[in-house]
Amino acid sequence: MGQLEGMVTRYFLVLILALLVTMLSIFSLSLVQTDELQTIKTQEGKKLIISEKIHDLDGNPIPLESLTEGKVLLNVWASWCITCLVEHPFLKSITESKDVKLIGINYKDQNFNAMKYLDKNGDPYEFSIFDLSGDISLKLGVTGAPETFLVIDGEIVSHRIGEVNLEVWNEKFAPYF
Protein backbone atom coordinates (compact mmCIF):
# COMPACT_ATOMS: atom_id res chain seq x y z
CA MET A 1 0.00 0.00 0.00
CA GLY A 2 2.71 2.44 1.04
CA GLN A 3 4.63 1.63 -2.10
CA LEU A 4 1.66 2.68 -4.25
CA GLU A 5 1.30 6.01 -2.44
CA GLY A 6 4.98 6.67 -2.90
CA MET A 7 4.52 6.06 -6.59
CA VAL A 8 1.60 8.49 -6.74
CA THR A 9 3.63 11.18 -4.98
CA ARG A 10 6.53 10.59 -7.33
CA TYR A 11 4.14 10.81 -10.27
CA PHE A 12 2.91 14.23 -9.10
CA LEU A 13 6.43 15.46 -8.54
CA VAL A 14 7.34 14.52 -12.08
CA LEU A 15 4.20 16.25 -13.33
CA ILE A 16 5.07 19.45 -11.46
CA LEU A 17 8.58 19.34 -12.83
CA ALA A 18 7.27 18.85 -16.37
CA LEU A 19 4.91 21.76 -15.90
CA LEU A 20 7.71 23.98 -14.63
CA VAL A 21 9.85 23.06 -17.60
CA THR A 22 7.04 23.85 -20.08
CA MET A 23 6.38 27.14 -18.31
CA LEU A 24 10.03 28.06 -18.47
CA SER A 25 10.28 27.18 -22.14
CA ILE A 26 7.11 29.12 -23.02
CA PHE A 27 8.36 32.21 -21.21
CA SER A 28 11.87 32.02 -22.62
CA LEU A 29 10.50 31.45 -26.12
CA SER A 30 8.31 34.53 -25.86
CA LEU A 31 11.34 36.47 -24.68
CA VAL A 32 13.22 35.48 -27.80
CA GLN A 33 10.31 36.28 -30.07
CA THR A 34 9.84 39.82 -28.78
CA ASP A 35 12.47 41.83 -30.58
CA GLU A 36 11.44 45.14 -29.11
CA LEU A 37 10.35 46.47 -25.77
CA GLN A 38 6.70 47.29 -26.07
CA THR A 39 6.03 50.96 -25.87
CA ILE A 40 3.78 53.45 -27.53
CA LYS A 41 3.19 52.67 -31.17
CA THR A 42 4.58 55.24 -33.58
CA GLN A 43 2.40 56.39 -36.43
CA GLU A 44 4.77 55.06 -39.09
CA GLY A 45 3.09 53.58 -42.16
CA LYS A 46 -0.15 55.47 -41.61
CA LYS A 47 -1.67 58.15 -43.79
CA LEU A 48 -1.53 61.74 -42.62
CA ILE A 49 -5.14 62.47 -41.72
CA ILE A 50 -6.20 66.03 -41.08
CA SER A 51 -9.91 66.63 -41.37
CA GLU A 52 -10.10 70.06 -39.79
CA LYS A 53 -9.36 73.34 -41.57
CA ILE A 54 -5.83 74.40 -40.74
CA HIS A 55 -4.41 77.88 -40.23
CA ASP A 56 -0.96 79.29 -39.61
CA LEU A 57 0.00 81.46 -36.65
CA ASP A 58 -1.25 84.60 -38.42
CA GLY A 59 -4.61 83.01 -39.07
CA ASN A 60 -4.11 82.45 -42.80
CA PRO A 61 -5.74 79.27 -44.09
CA ILE A 62 -3.34 76.58 -45.28
CA PRO A 63 -4.13 74.21 -48.14
CA LEU A 64 -3.76 70.60 -47.08
CA GLU A 65 -1.71 69.86 -50.18
CA SER A 66 1.23 71.76 -48.71
CA LEU A 67 1.52 68.89 -46.19
CA THR A 68 0.67 65.93 -48.37
CA GLU A 69 2.80 66.74 -51.41
CA GLY A 70 6.46 65.81 -51.52
CA LYS A 71 8.76 65.38 -48.54
CA VAL A 72 7.66 67.29 -45.46
CA LEU A 73 9.13 67.27 -41.98
CA LEU A 74 6.41 68.03 -39.42
CA ASN A 75 7.60 69.16 -36.01
CA VAL A 76 5.24 69.52 -33.05
CA TRP A 77 6.38 72.33 -30.77
CA ALA A 78 5.19 74.80 -28.17
CA SER A 79 6.66 77.80 -26.40
CA TRP A 80 6.04 76.13 -23.01
CA CYS A 81 7.88 72.98 -24.03
CA ILE A 82 11.43 72.82 -22.68
CA THR A 83 12.65 69.94 -24.83
CA CYS A 84 11.48 71.87 -27.90
CA LEU A 85 13.84 74.65 -26.92
CA VAL A 86 16.61 72.07 -26.62
CA GLU A 87 16.06 70.68 -30.11
CA HIS A 88 15.44 74.10 -31.68
CA PRO A 89 19.09 74.84 -32.61
CA PHE A 90 19.35 71.43 -34.25
CA LEU A 91 16.23 72.03 -36.33
CA LYS A 92 17.69 75.36 -37.43
CA SER A 93 21.00 73.80 -38.44
CA ILE A 94 19.20 71.06 -40.39
CA THR A 95 17.10 73.51 -42.38
CA GLU A 96 20.19 75.59 -43.11
CA SER A 97 22.44 72.75 -44.24
CA LYS A 98 19.95 70.49 -46.02
CA ASP A 99 17.02 70.84 -48.36
CA VAL A 100 14.34 70.18 -45.75
CA LYS A 101 10.80 71.49 -45.85
CA LEU A 102 10.12 71.95 -42.15
CA ILE A 103 6.58 72.74 -41.05
CA GLY A 104 5.68 73.29 -37.42
CA ILE A 105 2.59 72.32 -35.49
CA ASN A 106 2.15 74.78 -32.67
CA TYR A 107 0.64 72.54 -29.98
CA LYS A 108 -1.66 73.89 -27.24
CA ASP A 109 0.02 77.24 -27.25
CA GLN A 110 -1.03 80.87 -27.15
CA ASN A 111 -0.53 82.64 -30.46
CA PHE A 112 1.30 85.54 -28.83
CA ASN A 113 3.70 83.32 -26.88
CA ALA A 114 4.46 81.27 -29.97
CA MET A 115 5.35 84.39 -32.00
CA LYS A 116 7.56 85.66 -29.20
CA TYR A 117 9.33 82.29 -29.00
CA LEU A 118 10.08 82.35 -32.74
CA ASP A 119 11.25 85.97 -32.59
CA LYS A 120 13.62 85.17 -29.79
CA ASN A 121 14.97 81.80 -30.95
CA GLY A 122 14.72 82.09 -34.71
CA ASP A 123 12.18 80.54 -37.03
CA PRO A 124 13.28 77.46 -38.98
CA TYR A 125 9.70 76.66 -40.01
CA GLU A 126 8.24 77.41 -43.40
CA PHE A 127 5.07 78.10 -41.40
CA SER A 128 3.49 76.73 -38.26
CA ILE A 129 0.02 75.25 -37.99
CA PHE A 130 -1.85 76.78 -35.08
CA ASP A 131 -3.38 74.02 -32.95
CA LEU A 132 -4.65 75.65 -29.77
CA SER A 133 -6.99 72.86 -28.68
CA GLY A 134 -4.61 70.10 -29.70
CA ASP A 135 -7.37 68.44 -31.75
CA ILE A 136 -5.43 68.24 -35.02
CA SER A 137 -2.47 66.72 -33.19
CA LEU A 138 -4.64 64.27 -31.24
CA LYS A 139 -6.02 62.79 -34.46
CA LEU A 140 -2.46 62.54 -35.79
CA GLY A 141 -1.50 60.42 -32.81
CA VAL A 142 0.64 63.06 -31.14
CA THR A 143 1.13 62.38 -27.44
CA GLY A 144 2.87 65.62 -26.55
CA ALA A 145 5.62 67.96 -27.62
CA PRO A 146 8.14 67.60 -29.14
CA GLU A 147 7.37 65.06 -31.82
CA THR A 148 8.58 64.89 -35.38
CA PHE A 149 7.01 63.24 -38.42
CA LEU A 150 8.52 62.69 -41.82
CA VAL A 151 5.69 62.70 -44.34
CA ILE A 152 6.34 61.64 -47.92
CA ASP A 153 3.40 62.15 -50.29
CA GLY A 154 0.89 62.01 -47.46
CA GLU A 155 2.27 58.91 -45.78
CA ILE A 156 4.05 59.01 -42.43
CA VAL A 157 7.39 57.37 -43.10
CA SER A 158 9.19 58.15 -39.88
CA HIS A 159 7.93 59.27 -36.49
CA ARG A 160 9.99 60.33 -33.49
CA ILE A 161 8.38 60.80 -30.08
CA GLY A 162 10.68 63.12 -28.20
CA GLU A 163 13.72 65.20 -29.01
CA VAL A 164 15.44 65.05 -32.38
CA ASN A 165 19.21 65.34 -32.19
CA LEU A 166 21.99 64.32 -34.54
CA GLU A 167 21.91 60.70 -33.40
CA VAL A 168 18.16 60.37 -33.86
CA TRP A 169 18.34 62.27 -37.12
CA ASN A 170 20.95 59.91 -38.54
CA GLU A 171 18.96 56.88 -37.47
CA LYS A 172 15.42 57.87 -38.41
CA PHE A 173 15.45 60.71 -40.92
CA ALA A 174 18.83 61.03 -42.65
CA PRO A 175 18.30 58.02 -45.00
CA TYR A 176 15.48 59.96 -46.70
CA PHE A 177 17.50 63.11 -47.39
Next chain:
Amino acid sequence: MKNLLHIFKILFIFALPIAAENLYENLNANQLKRLDYLSENIRCPKCSYGNINSSNAPISKDLKQEIAKLIEEGYTNDEIFNLMEERYGNYVILKTDINENTTLFLIPLMVLLISILLVTTYTIKRSK
Protein backbone atom coordinates in the same frame (compact mmCIF):
# COMPACT_ATOMS: atom_id res chain seq x y z
CA MET B 1 -25.19 93.75 5.91
CA LYS B 2 -21.51 93.88 4.95
CA ASN B 3 -20.84 90.71 6.94
CA LEU B 4 -23.67 89.00 5.17
CA LEU B 5 -22.10 89.90 1.84
CA HIS B 6 -18.80 88.40 2.96
CA ILE B 7 -20.48 85.19 4.00
CA PHE B 8 -22.20 85.07 0.66
CA LYS B 9 -18.86 85.50 -1.15
CA ILE B 10 -17.29 82.68 0.82
CA LEU B 11 -20.26 80.43 0.09
CA PHE B 12 -19.92 81.28 -3.58
CA ILE B 13 -16.24 80.25 -3.59
CA PHE B 14 -17.14 76.93 -2.00
CA ALA B 15 -19.83 76.40 -4.60
CA LEU B 16 -17.38 76.72 -7.51
CA PRO B 17 -15.89 73.22 -7.32
CA ILE B 18 -19.41 71.78 -7.41
CA ALA B 19 -20.05 73.59 -10.66
CA ALA B 20 -16.72 72.42 -12.06
CA GLU B 21 -17.51 68.78 -11.42
CA ASN B 22 -20.08 68.48 -14.14
CA LEU B 23 -17.70 68.41 -17.10
CA TYR B 24 -19.45 65.90 -19.30
CA GLU B 25 -22.95 67.26 -19.13
CA ASN B 26 -24.09 65.62 -22.36
CA LEU B 27 -23.64 62.14 -20.94
CA ASN B 28 -26.21 60.34 -18.81
CA ALA B 29 -25.33 58.38 -15.67
CA ASN B 30 -24.82 55.12 -17.53
CA GLN B 31 -22.60 56.76 -20.15
CA LEU B 32 -20.58 58.46 -17.42
CA LYS B 33 -20.01 55.05 -15.86
CA ARG B 34 -18.76 53.76 -19.20
CA LEU B 35 -16.50 56.80 -19.60
CA ASP B 36 -15.04 56.06 -16.20
CA TYR B 37 -14.55 52.37 -17.03
CA LEU B 38 -12.81 53.19 -20.33
CA SER B 39 -10.60 55.89 -18.82
CA GLU B 40 -9.69 53.51 -16.02
CA ASN B 41 -8.58 50.86 -18.56
CA ILE B 42 -6.74 52.95 -21.12
CA ARG B 43 -3.19 53.96 -20.36
CA CYS B 44 -2.03 57.51 -20.81
CA PRO B 45 0.20 57.40 -23.92
CA LYS B 46 2.55 60.03 -22.51
CA CYS B 47 3.23 58.37 -19.17
CA SER B 48 5.11 55.18 -18.43
CA TYR B 49 2.32 54.10 -16.16
CA GLY B 50 -1.06 55.34 -15.04
CA ASN B 51 -4.38 55.41 -16.79
CA ILE B 52 -6.14 58.38 -18.33
CA ASN B 53 -8.15 58.97 -15.18
CA SER B 54 -5.13 59.26 -12.92
CA SER B 55 -2.96 61.32 -15.24
CA ASN B 56 -2.70 65.07 -15.49
CA ALA B 57 -1.00 65.08 -18.89
CA PRO B 58 -2.80 67.29 -21.40
CA ILE B 59 -3.20 64.34 -23.75
CA SER B 60 -5.09 62.38 -21.11
CA LYS B 61 -7.63 65.13 -20.72
CA ASP B 62 -7.97 65.36 -24.49
CA LEU B 63 -8.40 61.61 -24.78
CA LYS B 64 -11.06 61.55 -22.08
CA GLN B 65 -12.87 64.32 -23.90
CA GLU B 66 -12.60 62.37 -27.13
CA ILE B 67 -13.86 59.17 -25.51
CA ALA B 68 -16.80 61.10 -24.06
CA LYS B 69 -17.57 62.33 -27.56
CA LEU B 70 -17.32 58.83 -29.00
CA ILE B 71 -19.68 57.48 -26.34
CA GLU B 72 -22.11 60.26 -27.19
CA GLU B 73 -21.89 59.30 -30.87
CA GLY B 74 -22.88 55.75 -30.00
CA TYR B 75 -19.60 53.88 -30.14
CA THR B 76 -19.44 50.69 -28.04
CA ASN B 77 -16.72 50.04 -25.47
CA ASP B 78 -15.00 47.51 -27.72
CA GLU B 79 -15.01 49.90 -30.64
CA ILE B 80 -13.40 52.61 -28.49
CA PHE B 81 -10.76 50.17 -27.19
CA ASN B 82 -10.02 49.15 -30.78
CA LEU B 83 -9.75 52.75 -31.90
CA MET B 84 -7.26 53.54 -29.14
CA GLU B 85 -5.29 50.38 -29.86
CA GLU B 86 -5.22 51.24 -33.55
CA ARG B 87 -3.78 54.67 -32.80
CA TYR B 88 -1.39 54.02 -29.92
CA GLY B 89 -0.84 50.27 -29.96
CA ASN B 90 -1.67 47.42 -27.60
CA TYR B 91 0.46 49.11 -24.93
CA VAL B 92 -2.30 51.53 -23.94
CA ILE B 93 -4.92 48.86 -23.27
CA LEU B 94 -4.72 48.01 -19.59
CA LYS B 95 -7.60 45.53 -19.68
CA THR B 96 -6.08 42.13 -20.38
CA ASP B 97 -7.94 39.97 -22.86
CA ILE B 98 -8.25 36.46 -21.37
CA ASN B 99 -8.84 34.85 -24.77
CA GLU B 100 -5.55 36.17 -26.11
CA ASN B 101 -3.53 35.14 -23.07
CA THR B 102 -5.00 31.76 -22.18
CA THR B 103 -1.71 30.18 -21.13
CA LEU B 104 -0.94 33.10 -18.90
CA PHE B 105 -4.21 32.63 -17.02
CA LEU B 106 -4.29 28.83 -17.09
CA ILE B 107 -0.79 27.99 -15.83
CA PRO B 108 -1.19 29.43 -12.32
CA LEU B 109 -4.58 27.71 -12.05
CA MET B 110 -3.05 24.39 -13.08
CA VAL B 111 -0.19 24.82 -10.63
CA LEU B 112 -2.67 25.57 -7.86
CA LEU B 113 -4.82 22.54 -8.67
CA ILE B 114 -1.88 20.17 -8.85
CA SER B 115 -0.38 21.46 -5.62
CA ILE B 116 -3.71 21.01 -3.83
CA LEU B 117 -3.85 17.42 -5.09
CA LEU B 118 -0.26 16.82 -4.02
CA VAL B 119 -0.76 18.27 -0.54
CA THR B 120 -3.98 16.28 0.00
CA THR B 121 -2.44 13.00 -1.04
CA TYR B 122 0.59 13.72 1.12
CA THR B 123 -1.49 14.51 4.22
CA ILE B 124 -3.74 11.48 3.67
CA LYS B 125 -0.67 9.33 3.41
CA ARG B 126 0.83 10.84 6.60
CA SER B 127 -2.36 10.43 8.68
CA LYS B 128 -2.57 6.67 8.00
